[in-house]
Amino acid sequence: MSLRIVVCVKYVPDATGDRHFAEDLTTDRESVDGLLSELDEYAVEQALQISEESDDAEITVLTVGPEDAKDALRKALSMGADKAVHVEDDDLHGTDVLGTSAVLAKAIEKTGYDLVVCGMASTDGTMGVLPAILAERLGVPQVTLLSEVSVTDGKVNGRRDGDTATEQLEASLPALISVTDQSGEARYPSFKGIMAAKKKPVESLDLDDLDIEADEVGLGGAWTKVDDATARPPRTAGTVVKDEGEGGKQLAEYLAGQKFI
Amino acid sequence: MAEVLVYVDHVDGAVRKPTLELLTLARRIGDPVAVHLGPGADEAAKTLGEYGAVKVLAAEAGEFADYLVVPKVDALQAAYDVVSPSAVLVPSSAEGKEIAARLAVRIGSGIITDAVDLEEGDEGPVATQSVFAAAFTTKSRVSKGTPVVTVKPNSTSPEAAPAAGAVEQLQVSFGEAATGTRIVSRTPRESTGRPELTEAAIVVSGGRGVNGAENFHIIEELADSLGAAVGASRAAVDAGWYPHSNQVGQTGKTVSPQLYVATGISGAIQHRAGMQTSKTIVAINKDAEAPIFDLVDYGIVGDLFEVVPKLTEEVKTRKG
Numbered sequence: 035m036s037l038r039i040v041v042c043v044k045y046v047p048d049a050t051g052d053r054h055f056a057e058d059l060t061t062d063r064e065s066v067d068g069l070l071s072e073l074d075e076y077a078v079e080q081a082l083q084i085s086e087e088s089d090d091a092e093i094t095v096l097t098v099g100p101e102d103a104k105d106a107l108r109k110a111l112s113m114g115a116d117k118a119v120h121v122e123d124d125d126l127h128g129t130d131v132l133g134t135s136a137v138l139a140k141a142i143e144k145t146g147y148d149l150v151v152c153g154m155a156s157t158d159g160t161m162g163v164l165p166a167i168l169a170e171r172l173g174v175p176q177v178t179l180l181s182e183v184s185v186t187d188g189k190v191n192g193r194r195d196g197d198t199a200t201e202q203l204e205a206s207l208p209a210l211i212s213v214t215d216q217s218g219e220a221r222y223p224s225f226k227g228i229m230a231a232k233k234k235p236v237e238s239l240d241l242d243d244l245d246i247e248a249d250e251v252g253l254g255g256a257w258t259k260v261d262d263a264t265a266r267p268p269r270t271a272g273t274v275v276k277d278e279g280e281g282g283k284q285l286a287e288y289l290a291g292q293k294f295i
Numbered sequence: 296m297a298e299v300l301v302y303v304d305h306v307d308g309a310v311r312k313p314t315l316e317l318l319t320l321a322r323r324i325g326d327p328v329a330v331h332l333g334p335g336a337d338e339a340a341k342t343l344g345e346y347g348a349v350k351v352l353a354a355e356a357g358e359f360a361d362y363l364v365v366p367k368v369d370a371l372q373a374a375y376d377v378v379s380p381s382a383v384l385v386p387s388s389a390e391g392k393e394i395a396a397r398l399a400v401r402i403g404s405g406i407i408t409d410a411v412d413l414e415e416g417d418e419g420p421v422a423t424q425s426v427f428a429a430a431f432t433t434k435s436r437v438s439k440g441t442p443v444v445t446v447k448p449n450s451t452s453p454e455a456a457p458a459a460g461a462v463e464q465l466q467v468s469f470g471e472a473a474t475g476t477r478i479v480s481r482t483p484r485e486s487t488g489r490p491e492l493t494e495a496a497i498v499v500s501g502g503r504g505v506n507g508a509e510n511f512h513i514i515e516e517l518a519d520s521l522g523a524a525v526g527a528s529r530a531a532v533d534a535g536w537y538p539h540s541n542q543v544g545q546t547g548k549t550v551s552p553q554l555y556v557a558t559g560i561s562g563a564i565q566h567r568a569g570m571q572t573s574k575t576i577v578a579i580n581k582d583a584e585a586p587i588f589d590l591v592d593y594g595i596v597g598d599l600f601e602v603v604p605k606l607t608e609e610v611k612t613r614k615g
Contacts, residue, residue: 049428049545049564049565049568050564052430053427053428053430054427054431055431059433073546130405131396131406132399132400132405132406135400154546155546157545158427160409160426160545161392161396161408161409162389162392162408163392163393163395163396163406163408165393166364166392166393166396166397167396167397167399167400169397170368170396170397170400170401170472171400173472174475175472175475175476176363176364176365176393176475176476177363177476178363178364178393179389181539191479194363195539195540196389196390197388197389197390197484197540198306198483198484199481199482199483199484200481200482200484201363201478201479201480201481201482202478202479202480202481203363203476203477203478203479204476204477204479205475205476205477209475209476214546215546216539256405256438257399257404257405257406257437257438257439257440258405258406258407258435258436258437258438259435259436259437259438260433260434260435261421261434261435261436262433262434263426263431263432263433263434264431264432264433265430265431266425266429266430266431266432269571269576269589269590269591269592271589272576272591272592272593272594273592273593273594274583274588274591274593274594274595274596275594275595275596276583276595276596276597277595277596277597277598277601277602279601281579281595281597281601281602281605281606282595282601282602282603282604282605282606282607282608282609283605283606283609284595285577285579285593285595285602285606286606286609286610286613288577288593289521289554289577289610290613292554292575294497294521294553294554294575295521295610295613295614
């Protein structure tokens with residue numbers, strides 16, 4: 035039987051752009067170009083590698099987001115994913131992590147899965163908790179923050195580099211994994227891949243399709259509220275000197291003046 | 296006064312500094328009740344009490360070490376059921392955030408991660424966060440359920456405030472999910488003897504300009520002269536010159552020390568995201584146009600291989 039892999043990806047404002055908040059204090063998605071979150075490229079890559087090692091696997095890439103989020107799905111399809119699911123609904127604007135995870139869980143269950151693959155965090159919200167929440171909601175083992183992963187004989191094995199130790203983890207499928215940016219460079223889509231992606235199916239779902247009420251999601255349904263967002267004042271310009279042989283000494287004097295030495 | 300659960304991060308009973316910061320923040324919004332899982336509760340309780348824990352709920356079971364995350368969620372939930380707290384605070388480690396997040400789902404509460412400050416507000420605790428690579432500061436609160444907040448290291452200075460801190464045993468029954476992910480083996484990270492990166496008062500980081508693993512000893516020697524932790528940019532880590540556990544930046548650690556010394560680091564957004572809330576920033580880079588110089592309080596345009604050893608020598612001389 036085929037191994038059904040669902041990769042969750044997020045369409046985010048480019049982290050190298052000048053990101054802002056919109057008037058309702060949600061992330062402004064207008065002023066900065068969007069793209070597939072860089073950290074999710076690693077998830078797509080690992081899903082592709084797992085699929086290549088398997089006799090028979092099918093990769094569905096899933097996102098929750100506005101119309102433009104299709105760009106993220108196209109990118110993943112051009113890298114080699116087989117099909118895509120896009121959950122899109124005006125009522126989703128402003129949904130927080132608990133709401134988004136509930137929508138993803140419904141969409142994953144509807145799609146059918148043996149393995150869910152996530153990135154380690156988004157590059158906009160950067161919470162890094164969605165994979166754990168999704169595992170809780172799906173009721174499957176959480177095998178997260180992996181720098182190496184393999185799937186064999188209905189089991190997933192992986193290496194987790196924690197703050198104080200490196201752990202080898204093992205769980206039975208169905209399971210959810212998240213992979214870090216240490217898991218291996220993501221491939222670039224080939225020209226052939228880009229052409230093929232145009233013909234791959236993208237299924238659109240809305241909240242009705244997933245039996246989710248509008249008041250369970252969106253800004254009104256969020257479990258948290260942002261009351262204020264203030265641009266950080268720019269740092270006041272400091273002193274920059276050219277080293278003429280005394281740079282080390284000058285810096286030491288500065289640090290001593292600041293009581294660091 | 297309402298009780299606030301504080302999840303204890305410790306190594307065999309040695310309480311890590313971020314937990315003491317959490318106890319200090321917790322006292323602003325209620326009476327801290329510490330939750331200690333694993334060995335060493337009696338030892339930890341002395342410290343926890345000194346920093347304001349009115350009691351310490353302790354549980355020890357093999358599951359905590361043998362299976363990933365979920366057994367600890369079961370235990371924290373048991374503590375939540377016993378205490379009915381007004382808030383739950385957890386250190387913002389990778390594991391801490393996962394534990395907090397799963398608890399939030401179970402108790403039907405909102406979650407805020409990576410707070411850098413916490414105050415009492417009219418509608419519950421208000422968390423300060425630093426977002427979009429620290430370009431913005433936000434104030435947020437949990438609007439549904441019992442606030443679950445994870446807090447970053449260095450969010451406040453730990454303040455002693457002696458309280459009873461008596462140990463009470465916490466009864467935990469593990470659910471089916473607890474044994475889902477088995478920890479087959481664990482290799483503790485070797486201690487370098489240097490301060491923990493996220494907790495250090497001074498961080499010295501090296502980047503692309505260090506130009507090889509064999510040159511990182513220059514950075515380490517400067518760090519050791521200052522009593523600092525060693526960091527590395529993503530470029531240096533991706534090149535294999537320094538371990539990922541030392542990476543400062545968006546996909547590594549976020550640090551907010553009193554002093555950050557960037558050597559051979561250009562200051563790309565990826566890196567700035569991890570360090571620009573540092574109090575004082577100094578940089579050494581041979582490229583006068585490097586964006587890192589926009590952030591510095593003091594910068595040297597020069598060759599780090601010339602400047603850093605002289606700086607180290609000067610620091611050692613001055614410290615005698």
